Amino acid sequence: MKIKAQIAMVMNLDKCIGCHTCSITCKNVWTNRAGAEYMYFNNVETKPGVGYPRDWENQEKWKGGWQLDGGELSLKTGSKLERILKLFYHPEQPEMKDYYEPWTYDYETLINSKRKNHQPVARPRSLITQQRMEIKAGPNWDDDLAGGESARKDYNLKKVAADITLEFQDIFMKYLPRNCNHCLNPACVAACPSGAIYKRDEDGVVLVSQDACRGWRHCIPACPYKKIYYNWKTNKAEKCTFCYPRLENGLPTVCTDTCVGRIRYLGVILYDADAVFDAAKTSDEKNIYFNLLDIIKNPHSPEVQAAARAEEISEAWIKAAEVSPVYQIIKDWKLALPLHPEYRTLPMVWYIPPLSPIMKAVEDKVYLPKSDAMRIPLKYLAELFAAGNIEVITKTLQRLLDMRTVMRKKEISEPAPQNLEFEIGEYEKMYRLLGIAKYSERIKLPAGLQGKTHEQLRELQGSAGYVCPGGFC
Amino acid sequence: MSEFFWGALPYVAFTFLIVGTAVRYSRDERNWTTKSSEFLAKKSLKYAGPMFHLGLFMAAGGHFIGILIPKFLTDGAGIDEHLYHIIALAGGIPAGLLFFGGFFLLMQRRFSYSKMKVNTSKMDAVLYLILFWAIATGCLATALNATGILGDFNYRETISPWFRSLLMLQPDVSLMENVPLIFKCHMLAWMATAVIFPFTRLVHCLSFPFEYFCRSNIIYRKK
Numbered sequence A: 001m002k003i004k005a006q007i008a009m010v011m012n013l014d015k016c017i018g019c020h021t022c023s024i025t026c027k028n029v030w031t032n033r034a035g036a037e038y039m040y041f042n043n044v045e046t047k048p049g050v051g052y053p054r055d056w057e058n059q060e061k062w063k064g065g066w067q068l069d070g071g072e073l074s075l076k077t078g079s080k081l082e083r084i085l086k087l088f089y090h091p092e093q094p095e096m097k098d099y100y101e102p103w104t105y106d107y108e109t110l111i112n113s114k115r116k117n118h119q120p121v122a123r124p125r126s127l128i129t130q131q132r133m134e135i136k137a138g139p140n141w142d143d144d145l146a147g148g149e150s151a152r153k154d155y156n157l158k159k160v161a162a163d164i165t166l167e168f169q170d171i172f173m174k175y176l177p178r179n180c181n182h183c184l185n186p187a188c189v190a191a192c193p194s195g196a197i198y199k200r201d202e203d204g205v206v207l208v209s210q211d212a213c214r215g216w217r218h219c220i221p222a223c224p225y226k227k228i229y230y231n232w233k234t235n236k237a238e239k240c241t242f243c244y245p246r247l248e249n250g251l252p253t254v255c256t257d258t259c260v261g262r263i264r265y266l267g268v269i270l271y272d273a274d275a276v277f278d279a280a281k282t283s284d285e286k287n288i289y290f291n292l293l294d295i296i297k298n299p300h301s302p303e304v305q306a307a308a309r310a311e312e313i314s315e316a317w318i319k320a321a322e323v324s325p326v327y328q329i330i331k332d333w334k335l336a337l338p339l340h341p342e343y344r345t346l347p348m349v350w351y352i353p354p355l356s357p358i359m360k361a362v363e364d365k366v367y368l369p370k371s372d373a374m375r376i377p378l379k380y381l382a383e384l385f386a387a388g389n390i391e392v393i394t395k396t397l398q399r400l401l402d403m404r405t406v407m408r409k410k411e412i413s414e415p416a417p418q419n420l421e422f423e424i425g426e427y428e429k430m431y432r433l434l435g436i437a438k439y440s441e442r443i444k445l446p447a448g449l450q451g452k453t454h455e456q457l458r459e460l461q462g463s464a465g466y467v468c469p470g471g472f473c
Numbered sequence B: 001m002s003e004f005f006w007g008a009l010p011y012v013a014f015t016f017l018i019v020g021t022a023v024r025y026s027r028d029e030r031n032w033t034t035k036s037s038e039f040l041a042k043k044s045l046k047y048a049g050p051m052f053h054l055g056l057f058m059a060a061g062g063h064f065i066g067i068l069i070p071k072f073l074t075d076g077a078g079i080d081e082h083l084y085h086i087i088a089l090a091g092g093i094p095a096g097l098l099f100f101g102g103f104f105l106l107m108q109r110r111f112s113y114s115k116m117k118v119n120t121s122k123m124d125a126v127l128y129l130i131l132f133w134a135i136a137t138g139c140l141a142t143a144l145n146a147t148g149i150l151g152d153f154n155y156r157e158t159i160s161p162w163f164r165s166l167l168m169l170q171p172d173v174s175l176m177e178n179v180p181l182i183f184k185c186h187m188l189a190w191m192a193t194a195v196i197f198p199f200t201r202l203v204h205c206l207s208f209p210f211e212y213f214c215r216s217n218i219i220y221r222k223k
Helices: A021-030 A079-085 A108-112 A143-152 A157-161 A187-192 A256-258 A273-281 A287-296 A302-310 A315-321 A325-332 A378-387 A390-411 A424-434 A454-458 B002-027 B045-068 B071-076 B080-112 B116-120 B122-146 B159-167 B181-199 B201-207 B211-216
Strands: A005-014 A043-046 A067-068 A072-077 A103-105 A124-126 A174-178 A197-200 A206-208 A228-231 A237-238 A264-272 A349-352
Touching: A005 A302, A005 A325, A021 A143, A021 A256, A043 A143, A072 A187, A072 A273, A072 A287, A079 A302, A079 B071, A079 B211, A108 A256, A124 B201, A157 A378, A187 A197, A206 A237, A264 A325, A273 A287, A273 B071, A325 A349, A378 A390, A390 B080, A390 B122, A454 B181, B002 B159, B002 B181, B045 B080, B045 B159, B122 B181, B122 B201, B181 B201
Parallel strands: A005 A349
Antiparallel strands: A005 A264, A043 A174, A067 A072, A103 A124, A197 A206, A228 A237
16 A cells, blocks of 8 residues: 545535636636636536537547556557657647637727727737637537537537437536546546656646646647646646645635635545556446545545555645545545546546436425436436446435435424434534535645745746746747 | 868857757756647648658658768678669658658648747748758759769768768868759758757757656656
């Protein structure tokens, strides 16, 4: 057992209102620079929908993630030799039009326009070419189903389309905020020919070294979540950094800090690094979730703690792992699931699947419906979060429903329901963490990796570490 | 004058190439990249990119053989002048076509898309001009030489030994005396390329990821 520490995130989709605050604050901090205008390290999608970049879940097209090749794990994008040939032209690399062409408006005309019969108009202008452009699509143009066209193109629906009709009375939707998953078995790291992408030993954050990156751009198709971006101006790859300068100081990521719905949880988990490949290698992709749970070790166990100390993990980190809200949600209560575990990258951003209103078809006087009577089809959620395993989704949603039932019975002074999975006290804790969701309880981060003071960090504000010194680019 | 062109200038070029590249690598690695533009215009790169690079590899291989392997070695192996030139042309003609064709398509792509124009620096433009000069003089010189217009000139008895004498640090300028002008232009082209090399995107050729074959999939790195 080789214990490593990892900062993991949980998002409670039950409470996401799709306000894009996380995307905007992230953008303002990290990607409002030339060459990065089109990037959203964090974006919020409406599901079903095509997402950003369009159709990112279609791995037939992008060849992202891992596959089993004769029992061995290999990158879907090809062997090392095949990928060397792709250095000269990568057939699976997304291009700008798969995201969108960023634009601004000619606001000046509103001020400088001469007296005319008609109101002056601020017309759109491309941020790339600085020429006038016609806007065809943006990064979130399928928000709230947007007329339903893009919902029908959802890749997950194609797999289970037979009985999900998207008829008006049965239509459903939910929000899915996405940032880099900081995977335990990251495909981007494995695909980088220069070895520029690495997983940090101390906290598991996956970073691109801006010095070592050579712009071979193989990480971009290899990441199945399309969460690595190509900066067309500096010609290097960029990605969500988990706001590591903040993490190092014990502060949460910007998206977590600014989430108005308080849906995000951050904490430390301890995992067995020796078991990572075997966990990803299982023949049945429905088991990946269970394997992932297995390699996340109990931070209260003296054995695990001793192994962590042997790897020089500090006491502060072990303590943080013990009180980790993320561990509690993922492991103790099994309320959170990884997004598309079948990509075999073992993602470390987890999602609590959303409950939803009752379907029209079964509408009656039920106050809390059974999980299979809810509007979002279990099959669809299972495609997203459980590699098609409906049982896992049903159980997870049932735990959330049990919590609601327990709290409701308590409020109206009725006896608690029978046949519960956990003690009543556990549901009350669950309610406190998910419902009340205090900042100090959602975020438990150890500080101290960084010697820099906040004042020193502030001097770098706006450059985000991507500044391009010299004049060669 | 010929001392300057064939005795001094090559070393100026080598110095720029080696010192410039080392300085750029150590002081400005942040800008060391392939400068790939596939993200901005993908379709037009599909054939142009691989064509250009394949042609370049073939041409580089041909130059390596023609310049670094002395004539007495191939003579000793029983390859006479006629056979040598047939082999050289069999590799050289497709190489030239791919190289020049790829270059033409790449230039067309670069200067016809508005997005690509934005991504073309002044240094890129200078580089393309010098590359054009090098490829054009190279192809033209080979064509003229093969058709016999240049008389009984043999670069393996003049240019190649001269280049090897440069590498031995004992430049023999007299070897370049009777070299036709077009070949001399080609010599100046490689020197110009070597001089600007460290300041352009060309540096990415030094980053060919050989080490990728030997490393493990996942890299952990301490802060």
